[in-house]
Amino acid sequence: MKTIPPPCHEPETGPKYWRGLDQVAETPEFRQWVEREFPAGAGEWTDPVSRRHFVRIMSASFLLAGLGATGCRRPVEKIYPFAKMPENYVHGVPQYFATAMPSRRGATALIVKSSDGRPTKIEGNPDLPDGNGGTDPLAQAAVLGLYDPDRAMRFALNGEARGRQAALDALTKLSETAGDGSGLAFLLEQSSSPSRARLQAAIAGKFPKARWHVYEAVDLDLGRQTASLAYKTPVEPYFKLDQARVILSVDCDFIGSEENAHGNIRRFAQGRALEGKEDSMSRLYAVESLFTLTGLNADHRLRLPPSLIVPALARLALKILAPSDMDGKLRDLSAAAQAHDSWIEPCAQDLKTNAGRSLVLAGYRLPPAAHLLAIAINEALGAVNHTVEYHTAPAAIDPDLAGLAAALKGGQVQTLVILGGNPAYNAPADLDWPQAQAKAKTVVRLGSHEDETAWNAALHADAQWDLPQAHFLESWGDARTADGTLAPIQPLIDPIFGGITELEVLALIGGLTPSTPYEIARETFRSIGGDSENAWRKYLHDGYLAGSAAPAASVRHDPSALAGALAQLKSAPSQGGLEIVFYRDAKMDDGRYNNNGWLQELPDPITKLTWDNAVLLSPATARRLNVDYRKRGAQNQKFFEHTVEVTLNNRSIKGPVWVQPGMADDTIGLALGYGRQRTGRVGRGAGFDACKLRTSDNLYYAAGAVLRDTGDTSYELATTQSHWSMEGRPVVREANLEQYRKDPAFAQKMKPEKPPVESPLYPNPLDTTKLNGLHQWGLSIDLNRCVGCSACMVACQSENNIPIVGKEMVGKSREMHWIRLDRYYAGPVEDPQAVTQPMLCQHCEAAPCESVCPVNATSHDDEGLNVMTYNRCVGTRYCSNNCPYKVRRFNFFDYNRRPLDHLYKSPLVTETDGQWELLRWLKNPDKGNLPEDQWQLSRLVKNPDVSVRMRGVMEKCSLCLQRIEQAKIAAKVKARDSGHIRLSEKENTVPKTACQQACPAEAIVFGDTSDAGSAVSKAKKQERTYTVLEFLLTKPRCTYLARVRNPNPLMPDYREHPMPRTTEEFNSGPFSSPESETEPSGKGAL
Amino acid sequence: MPASYAILAEYETPAAVLHAAGKVRDAGYRHWDVFTPFPVHGMDGAMGIRNSKVGWFSFIGGCTGYTTGMLMIWFMNAYDYRIVIGGKPMFSPFAAFPPSYELTILFGAFGALLGMLFLNRLPRLHHPLLKNRRFAMATHDRFFVVIETSDPQYSEIETRQLLESLGSRHIEMVEE
Amino acid sequence: MSDIFPKWTNRLPRNIIIGALLAGTAVTGAVSYYFTPKYTRVGYEPIQPVAFPHSAHVNQLGLDCRYCHNGVEKSWYSNIPATSVCMNCHNQVLKDDPRLALVRESAASGEPIPWVQIHKLPDYVYFNHSVHVNRGVSCVECHGQINRMDEVYHAKPLSMSFCLDCHRDPAARLRPLDKITDLDWKAADGDAQLAQGKAYVHDWNVQSLQTCSTCHR
């Protein structure tokens, strides 16, 4: 199986392949079509010629020419072969290209699958020395962003389309008239691209007086800035979490929302992995205000309001740092956290005991002083070069958005160039950015969407050019990954909407040559990787430049920066009211992924909310403010919450309350990235805009907020999991490390119920038929590795053509995810322990779903898979009722073929694009009733190897059957007249499931259980192996490895057992009803 | 004038017709019948009708149904296309029993109804008696003894006398 | 009453039963033929934009199937050749033939030739050409003797039961790998076919795959 392709004989390069299509995309007809069709709807789009044209450009694939009005026995369908076959192209054989997805400070190296010319699946590049092929949900979802029909697609001046050439001419003119650059300002996003740095330097040389600003709404660069200060040399930290035995996270969600989370997860999971009872594992302490994934995975967690986090860190510093003249200041600072000494003391002790193998991490929300303090502590712990390395990094531009806003308002900026970002939406509210931006005479804005920052008729900039930004899958470029490795960004498809890249715009403004992005990237590479064409090709093929990782710099700590910062640090003001934490959303980031349906529907890893953000409050605070009343809607996962008004410094927002166990009291959590005013069809109406409360002083923490209940409880929140307790059932089994060492097979003993019979009354026919199977597939999920990042969910959605269903449907528990992450709380509701468990089809050998299906739609194959035949399914839904794991999902509506706001409308009485839906459907049943642009784009992202399910059909995890079958076919094609057709891990022919491939923690292991040497067989042999609900005798092929916690007995919150484990223990133990403990809503609600 | 089909004698009570029927039987008539608005208790004995054969039709139908069910299920699930389902045996008489059982009843019921219709030679929409105005009372509250003219014993005068002697107040000939 | 129903109505029941039996048989027969791929697919022979005679190219000129359908051993699909493949020969041979006007036009303009699709499986059937032709299943098993067709028509029903026939008994159809595209080739007789087929099944480890996952996913 070649989900990761074998090395190509000839490196594939994008432009060669797509060059022919460049020209087509440049034709006036195409531009005209794009400009006319996409925003306006698709009246003329029915013309088969233009449609054919489009598809040929996009996918160069077969297409159906629709229903001919023939009297024939079946509709005439046509095949359009190439007039001239592109090189190295075989229709139906996917190709794989290496590229990278840029992030703020780094990039994720990727391998992208291209099915007949259209990118369909993103995987991490496993060959990277600092990677394992794992990715994060954002990277997995990026491929959907490529086909977002609401992306910017016009070169527009003051909101009117002017055509590409006019825009490029304007840029050239700008470069000619810029003079020395005075009055010219650039506002960029953070980037690790060497090419951009090169162009920037060149432009700065040419326009020395130009202003440069780099703005991120959520700035993850603080670690680099403070490290550079502390070491007096431009360096950035690189955390080797796998080397650490004791980790303390100080409001640092390194598993969730920090930079390079998937890399952190990989290393963290390595440090937590257990294979036998001799193994040791790391211990994680977390101090945080919100309940984050890091807190979920922590062995000890201290919840503190934001104002106490720095004091707690200071207190810790006092106990670790050698006495110095800073102690006085630290003591002042830390006084507020005195109450938590019992927690901080043993934690500090543990860190010290493990000096050299311990690490303290500070999160992006903390002030620089806290970061410097953490650096000092790490120095004191001897962490440097053991658990943290410092890599040389280029100095970055000071953001100083406030300065730019002031300059704009003061009229010092005539021309403002905004490349990426969306400051009009997410800039601090006190800057009044939209007004400031309008003060510039000319604004050039490159953006992926026509969003808030795009031309706004209500404000009066003299001229604003809005340029469509190409997606990274359409772009040439380069980036550096977290460890500094250079990775290419190469296009897999020509810009669908004719977008251009940041590099092009910069080159044009700078009047630089070459100005094509390919040449720019190529030239940059020359300076790094040498002039050789072969090196370039190898670089493109491999997806990274070997040996380009930044070496560890030898650094010398200078405590003076810390002293300075501490002196500046204000002691926590004792304001009344509530404190606020603004945080980067796990899905929307700072709003940039707002129109991505996969991400909108991906449940938040902790709250499990979809399509919304909320005003997060701790249960006690909600109770105190009398807004904890929660009423369930008539439907399952819909919650009607109090809408509250949060006021901070005379600015206020309204949003629904979400009671979040484990939050710090008197603290409000507000996720950024929602409530967008100008966004696409997907993101419209999702959540509220928390940016409106942010000011330059209070970017991440704020105090003195007032919360007022509006009394309105009509707002609905949709969550994917409405019950939070495990009810003492041994679903997720866990033990502490000590118990595990005493009894490694503890998980198998946690059975609440004996099976009624020891063995079935009759032999399983699978025992006979599986002799025909060459393999026996199985899955093992290590709960000790899984951190709950949810990358698997999006990967599965992408691989298996799983539709999104919209907020209303999620509220009715009709979401379609084949793999979900169940999150359970245990213990006191104010400060619970939480666990997360991937749940997917367990592929039971005695599958209860199968025997109740009246039409043989779900059955077993010879290799032990529980297979679902969609085309045979009539939709009795009995299988789902009888599935104890409830992993089957039903297509209640035609999610793939109807717009989500039309679901409830009968096609008999509804129109789309001005056409009667029934007639549209009759004309082209595949297309159904999506608006033309959505239909044309949505089908491009589909995996051609998986059926797209229609309404009325049950679906579920197939263990990526399509990958298995393709691997088997590949083996057979290769075998020809030999009998060697069995896949084996030794030969690297066993496929990976999409979830497995995406998992940075390597928690999911799939393989052939009949091969004793396979990884899955070994995993299943571990003593921690257990089966969920084994007493039902369903004999799942999917097993779990129990979770092990590693608490410190000296800690005040130490518990001998994780809680609660078995029903007996639950019933006899100290824990009262979990319902009352974990349901903040009170007893009546659920 | 059309040929006569039978002679029809009307009685007013079940007892009277029961009595008459016994006598007609004793007289040795063969092509004759009694028509009543409801089945009169003891009439079968009085007329000398043997036990109905409908039961056999039903029995054969039931056996066919059960066999069909079992064979069909075995063929479909265990012979023609063997698909592994839920770890259950390809064919199990227990799982096959409910449908087979239902088919037994279905076919048995059809056997009974169709057997009854067949034995009664129904439907027969046209019948000489149904043209007779007086005979319409046979479904109301009158009881008739009808002796067909085709009966070897039939004689226009003697038969009429016999029927009259048995208490009939109204006797008439029925046209073909 | 009998004045409503004349005497002939007494014969109706019998006639209706006989009629219903006859009609039922006819309907069953018609449905099982006309409503199945045996009728709806077999014999479909649309007019193609260019009258391409397979018989002339294969039987007279001896072209191998894979000259044009060159993806068949590598891909799911047996590709329809690009116009450039036609032009490989036809820029020399019959270069001015009016029948090839569309081909030349396509080669010049880059517009594809709109061939009419004949063999088409539903979207939910994942039939892979490469795994069949590389493992002893000839083109002829599903497409019939294309080499003898002037205009291609649908020769086999390609219904699920048609697929199952072969999947249940591969030995009856397997042939030497060098005879895959030899559409006229036949084993000496049935027994010989069976004998060699069984040998192939054993030696090549050919599986008789009938589980749903074989074709549907």
Next chain:
Amino acid sequence: MAAQPVLDERSLIKVQAPPASLEREPLVGSQHGPGWLSDRIAGVIEGETPGWWKISFAISVTMMTVCFALILYLMSTGVGIWGLQHPVMWGYAIINFVWWIGIGHAGTLISAILFLLRQRWRTSINRAAEAMTIFAVMCAGIFPLIHIGRIWYGWWLFPVPNSNGIWPQFRSPLMWDVFAVSTYFTVSVLFWYMGLIPDLAVMRDRAKTKIRKFSYGLFALGWTGSNRHWSNYEKAYLILAGLSTPLVLSVHSIVSLDFSVSQLPGWHTTIFPPYFVAGAVYSGFGMVLTLLVPLRRMLKLEEIITVRHVELMCKVTLATGSIVGYAYGMEFFIAWYSGNPYERFLFLQNRAADPFILGPLFHVPPAPYWWAFWTMVTCNVVVPQFFWFKKVRTSMLAVFFLSILVNVGMWFERFVIVITSLHREFLPSNWGYYGPTWVDILQFLGTFGLFFTFFLLFLRYIPLIAIAEVKGVTPQADPHHPLGGAKVGGKH
């Protein structure tokens, strides 16, 4: 006296009149002969169309139209328009299906089982009850058909040979259901129709218009009342009754297997078949009472459907209701006795725990559907106990009111079984809550439209009491009774 020879005849036939102590009270008004019965019952059809009929019919047809319009909406849009959702994949459709099927059981029970048990009082009510059965099964049959996701492939549940070479899967209880329900419907129709043949002949012979003569004549199949025919007919009727008896027991048993073959707590239980059958009979008699108590008055049939009939039906209701109550208790006992935590959880925390007594008593939060559970218990266990009292049984108003409660209770029983078992089972992460949509509710109400449309048509065009059978149980029909013409009656 002239009586002497008649005595001889009596001894010849060897029939003894029963002694006076065993003589039963006549089932219908003893003063009327068979002719009166014909006139009375056929008079319902032949008379003027009553105003209430027209109004009810208009309402019913409207509701039926709504039902079919919603089915069209459902088919064109998807089952998502219902309240169904993960994890409650079965909702109103299955509840209504089981409920209607259960209603049907009374008809078959009255016509078949009571026939075999020689309960002659059945004759006054069996026709209407059977009609109710058929219409109820029609209403029931709609739901499994439309509840599937792809209705147009419903025929895949029937063993039809096809070019895909694939067959239905007979290990599934749904396949058993297909056979059980279709057999039940077919056999009920056969049975009903066979009973109708002599009465259609009555109607034919009374008909004045040509259309009536033709229509009734066609369906009467030329029935003459020949005693040779009666002989076969009675045998066939007996056999059908004999077949229907196991049928009626099996149908609801198989319907119950839809649940008990699965492995959900609350479904997976062996008590289901008898419990379902008892419940079905209970609800069926409830419905018969609901229909006949007002009808006998509106159609002035009090002398044929007597108070005694009503009383007897109340007694059956009481008996079956008590069986159902016993089954409820048994379920709880077994759940507790088994020690299975999932079973215990289900019965206590999904169903029974109310916020007032049980919840606080067991220290558990109230069950989400406690109201449904207690409605069910009240209507199915408490309500029938009123039928111990003769005063209640003979008060038509009370019977009517209580019979409606019986129907409500049985609907809630199915609701409790389907919904409460599904909404919270093994993995708490899946737990949810189910509620119907307006479509669910209107579709359920719409089936009443369908039911009453047919039932009203039945009232207008088909004798609603089995004329020939009732005639057969009058004293006038007994040849050995003075009223039947016997010269010396056995009564004295």
